[in-house]
Amino acid sequence: MSALERSDESPQVDALAAPVGPAEKEAPSPFVLDVHDFSVDYGVGTQMVTAVRDVNFSLQRSKVLGVAGESGSGKSTLVYAITRLLRAPGVIRSGSAILRVALPDGHGVEEFDLVQADERTLRRVRWSHVSVVLQSALNALNPVLRIRREFDEVLKTHRASMTKTQRRERSVELLRMVGLSEDRLDRFPHELSGGQRQRVMIALALALDPDLVIMDEPTTALDVVTQREIINELNDLRSRFGFAMIFITHDLSLLVELADDIVVMYAGAIVERASALELYDAPRHPYTLGLLNSFPPLHGARQELTGIPGSPPDLAQLPAGCSFSTRCPFVMERCRRESPTLISLDDDHRQVACWLHEPGASATVPVELSQRRRAATSDSDLATAESK
Amino acid sequence: MSDVATSPALLSARSLSRDFTTRAAGRFWNAKRVTHAVEDVSLDLYQGRVTAIVGESGSGKSVLARMLARIVTPTSGQLVFDGTTIEPHHKRGLDYAAQVQLVLQDPFASINPIHPIRHCLERPLLIHGATKDDVAALAGAALTRVALDPPERFLDRYPHELSGGQLQRVSIARALCVRPKVLLADEPISMLDVSVRLGILNLLKGLCVSEQLAILYITHDIASARYLADEVIVMYAGQIVERSFGTSLVDEPAHPYTQLLVASVPDPEALDEARVVGQHEKLEVATVGCRFAPRCPHAMEVCRTTSPPNVELAPGHVSRCWLHTREAHASLRVNARRVDEGGDI
Numbered sequence: 206m207s208a209l210e211r212s213d214e215s216p217q218v219d220a221l222a223a224p225v226g227p228a229e230k231e232a233p234s235p236f237v238l239d240v241h242d243f244s245v246d247y248g249v250g251t252q253m254v255t256a257v258r259d260v261n262f263s264l265q266r267s268k269v270l271g272v273a274g275e276s277g278s279g280k281s282t283l284v285y286a287i288t289r290l291l292r293a294p295g296v297i298r299s300g301s302a303i304l305r306v307a308l309p310d311g312h313g314v315e316e317f318d319l320v321q322a323d324e325r326t327l328r329r330v331r332w333s334h335v336s337v338v339l340q341s342a343l344n345a346l347n348p349v350l351r352i353r354r355e356f357d358e359v360l361k362t363h364r365a366s367m368t369k370t371q372r373r374e375r376s377v378e379l380l381r382m383v384g385l386s387e388d389r390l391d392r393f394p395h396e397l398s399g400g401q402r403q404r405v406m407i408a409l410a411l412a413l414d415p416d417l418v419i420m421d422e423p424t425t426a427l428d429v430v431t432q433r434e435i436i437n438e439l440n441d442l443r444s445r446f447g448f449a450m451i452f453i454t455h456d457l458s459l460l461v462e463l464a465d466d467i468v469v470m471y472a473g474a475i476v477e478r479a480s481a482l483e484l485y486d487a488p489r490h491p492y493t494l495g496l497l498n499s500f501p502p503l504h505g506a507r508q509e510l511t512g513i514p515g516s517p518p519d520l521a522q523l524p525a526g527c528s529f530s531t532r533c534p535f536v537m538e539r540c541r542r543e544s545p546t547l548i549s550l551d552d553d554h555r556q557v558a559c560w561l562h563e564p565g566a567s568a569t570v571p572v573e574l575s576q577r578r579r580a581a582t583s584d585s586d587l588a589t590a591e592s593k
Numbered sequence: 594m595s596d597v598a599t600s601p602a603l604l605s606a607r608s609l610s611r612d613f614t615t616r617a618a619g620r621f622w623n624a625k626r627v628t629h630a631v632e633d634v635s636l637d638l639y640q641g642r643v644t645a646i647v648g649e650s651g652s653g654k655s656v657l658a659r660m661l662a663r664i665v666t667p668t669s670g671q672l673v674f675d676g677t678t679i680e681p682h683h684k685r686g687l688d689y690a691a692q693v694q695l696v697l698q699d700p701f702a703s704i705n706p707i708h709p710i711r712h713c714l715e716r717p718l719l720i721h722g723a724t725k726d727d728v729a730a731l732a733g734a735a736l737t738r739v740a741l742d743p744p745e746r747f748l749d750r751y752p753h754e755l756s757g758g759q760l761q762r763v764s765i766a767r768a769l770c771v772r773p774k775v776l777l778a779d780e781p782i783s784m785l786d787v788s789v790r791l792g793i794l795n796l797l798k799g800l801c802v803s804e805q806l807a808i809l810y811i812t813h814d815i816a817s818a819r820y821l822a823d824e825v826i827v828m829y830a831g832q833i834v835e836r837s838f839g840t841s842l843v844d845e846p847a848h849p850y851t852q853l854l855v856a857s858v859p860d861p862e863a864l865d866e867a868r869v870v871g872q873h874e875k876l877e878v879a880t881v882g883c884r885f886a887p888r889c890p891h892a893m894e895v896c897r898t899t900s901p902p903n904v905e906l907a908p909g910h911v912s913r914c915w916l917h918t919r920e921a922h923a924s925l926r927v928n929a930r931r932v933d934e935g936g937d938i
Contacts, residue, residue, distance in 0.1 A: 275786040276757075399650075428649035428813055433857035455787045459859040485861050499787050501794075501820030503860050507840055510820070512791030516756035532788075 236305055237416050237449045239263040243300030245286045254520045256282040258474045267447045271464030271481065273457045273496065275517050279473035280453050284419050288335055289319055289327055306334050306416045333363055336410035340422040342402035346394040352405055353390040359412050379408040383438060400431035411442065419451045436463055457496050461485045469493045472518045472528035475547055479555035489550065489557040491533045527560070535561060535571055602637035603807045604661065604693065604775050609634045609670035611656055630656045632831045638775055638807040643798065645810045645822030647854070653831035654811045658777045661809065662695040691721050694768035698780040700760035704752045710763055711748040714770055721771045735770035739796060758789030765796065775807045782817065794821050815854055819843040827851050830884035837910035847912040849889045883915070891916055
């Protein structure tokens with residue numbers, strides 16, 4: 206689908222600079238993004254704060270990676286750094302972010318190391334291959350331009366061969382895709398509701414049929430009904446166009462519904478990575494468990510929930526050892542001294558950074574960390590099942 | 594209302610309405626347009642109980658809270674506080690402010706950044722007549738009540754040195770330090786980090802029980818309302834569309850808007866269930882008939898012409914919808930079971 210749509214623009218792509226990374230692999234790799242040992246600092250010298258620490262993940266074509274975490278966990282910094290949108294004093298200290306996209310002719314792939322890429326390459330990659338939807342659509346759309354102009358400018362810049370009529374047709378097509386009528390093109394942003402503006406942002410992000418769309422809390426400012434519509438639409442669009450998605454939010458229950466894989470970040474590091482349902486059914490990291498228990502449920506008997514004690518960490522004064530140790534209910538002596546690294550668990554492909562799961566650890570894993578859902582809700586589940 | 598009739602309501606709203614008049618754009622120079630922010634809302638707050646108001650942005654829930662705090666003057670309707678009827682034109686005295694306190698949404702914005710926490714707690718105390726010798730102790734005591742312990746650690750710090758959750762606790766302490774009877778909390782957790790939200794909710798619940806506060810909890814998060822509140826009220830476009838006690842409103846939503854709201858909440862437990870699909874696109878709110886009719890999947894002819902009645906489906910469970918009336922029985926397609934229960938009343 207994407208190759209077909211892009212074929213008419215291939216002469217323009219060829220005219221641009223050659224890719225930085227090694228190109229033309231034999232078989233197209235399933236990975237669209239591979240992030241390796243990625244670290245980001247704010248500031249340098251004594252004032253430096255590390256916002257993202259040694260992050261590794263890869264994202265497969267057409268999959269959704271959910272990034273969950275609270276404010277200050279580094280989730281936004283991570284994706285801004287990957288897309289090279291990070292501004293000073295943010296500095297990428299180390300790491301690589303390899304973007305792998307299929308060539309327009311459908312044979313082979315092209316690789317870009319986004320960390321090393323120069324402005325010219327970035328210009329080629331951005332929007333065409335990677336696009337971003339920001340949280341506040343009102344701030345992202347120019348208030349004095351009609352919606353039509355926003356689409357026009359993207360298409361003019363990246364698809365110079367398109368005529369005015371073609372651009373207009375493409376804009377209408379994009380708006381229809383996100384469920385907006387044609388007449389919205391002539392509106393100003395303030396004339397649209399919050400949900401409509403966010404839809405325009407999504408349509409803009411998909412304008413050049415990207416391989417990867419990054420969503421930074423796109424529904425946080427919207428009410429739940431609008432959020433539900435947009436999530437449904439995103440699922441629909443993704444199955445039609447097959448783009449991969451990184452979805453950032455603090456709402457873990459939303460991610461469980463939407464994402465294939467979820468990474469949970471705390472104080473700049475990934476503390477757990479698992480498939481969405483595994484993470485929900487049986488979180489391995491105490492922080493994930495706490496986050497999941499922080500959302501009051503819609504079903505079952507009302508019972509006291511505790512959430513997570515303490516406050517989110519100050520990145521400038523992280524505790525020694527595990528950064529979650531000061532808030533962790535299962536804290537051990539070792540957690541206060543040594544910082545755990547992300548290890549793969551034996552039984553499946555998931556990863557967790559917690560001493561409780563260290564092979565040969567003396568401590569037994571608390572029952573909540575092996576089967577949260579069954580432990581907490583089995584009774585109420587049965588009750589609701591019977592009543593139905 | 595069975596379980597609440599033991600004590601009279603502490604603060605009641607009687608048919609409160611508030612209109613805002615704006616200039617109509619693109620019309621004649623003197624054309625006016627009236628927005629009905631809150632229309633004919635009645636509710637009761639009781640000692641030791643949490644009442645939650647759930648609604649999306651623009652549903653009028655914040656204007657309602659400000660009317661209850663008497664910061665916004667109602668266009669019509671009365672307040673009844675502790676047996677005294679208050680008309681809109683009555684002047685608000687200091688004593689009312691001491692009894693009914695408001696906690697705002699954003700603690701980063703509602704606490705003066707250039708003064709230490711001590712100042713922010715002592716100022717209301719001085720205004721409300723505490724002597725200079727007492728204020729330090731009272732301010733410390735207020736912090737202890739919101740579990741910022743020991744208070745000395747926080748009193749001389751500045752707002753930027755505290756986290757969002759701690760600041761919201763300060764803002765609750767500020768409201769509590771004048772010993773109010775009613776606490777109006779306007780989205781107290783929506784600006785906070787997920788992991789500290791429950792702490793604030795549990796704090797409110799604890800204060801409600803231990804100090805016999807009447808709490809109005811305003812939110813857009815229906816799950817947190819279910820968790821916290823003794824009575825849940827759903828507002829849409831300035832009107833109350835459904836209200837019920839305990840968890841029954843979320844467990845058995847009767848009004849189509851509440852059903853849409855509940856079905857829209859991310860719920861990993863219900864991944865396989867079919868989602869409600871209706872006319873979701875936020876359209877112009879109807880000015881005649883039911884406000885929700887343009888979006889309602891069950892809208893009938895009568896909904897577009899006449900305002901729906903309040904129907905009591907179960908004791909205390911009231912829904913404002915034509916679907917619950919006998920006349921509508923014939924045209925029911927969805928939710929027949931619930932309406933049958935209600936139709937007998």
